[in-house]
Amino acid sequence: MKRFAYATAGLIAVVVAIGSFAVSGSSAKTRSVASATTISIRHTPLGSTLVDGQGHTLYLFEGDRPNASKLSQAGLAEWPAFNATRTPVAKGGVISSKIGTIVTHGQRQVTYDHHPLYYFVGDQMPGETNGQGLNDFGALWYVLSPAGAAVKGAPHSSVSSAAPSAGW
Secondary structure (H helix, E strand, C coil): CHHHHHHHHHHHHHHHHHHHHHHHHHHHHHHHHHCCCEEEEEEECCEEEEEECCCCECEEECCCECCECCCCHHHHHHCCECECCCCCEECCCCCHHHEEEEEECCEEEEEECCEECECCCCCCCCCCCCCCCCEECCEEEEEECCCCCEECCCCCCCCCCCCCCCCC
């Protein structure tokens, strides 16, 4: 009877762990798909930068090639791809002809001026730029200007005073 109790407790622990992983692993995908209808501009201390429809900062990875993500699965855990089921809409000065998509790891990843776009898990609130200038997974990470260029200003962690109140 004792052996059965230990086996049952072990099985329950495994099921809970798998359930937790599935929920946490899917949250980044849920965030990116839910926010993938719009690319707009936010004014930050780094200048005008690209954000999703809820004001969350989008990044480029200098290790990528044009229209090709080179980020590993481990990298995607920290830098979730900005995925979409349809092409996002350009708002507020974003150049719609610069928006595209590529297929990465079986998902449709959004690009801007041929740069695959990502979120940073360290950005919890709209407008945060905690990933700016980080050297992570073999290359540097930067926010993008509306022109599609990397903004190579000093790293900042800030929220614009005009930040929308929507969270993840």
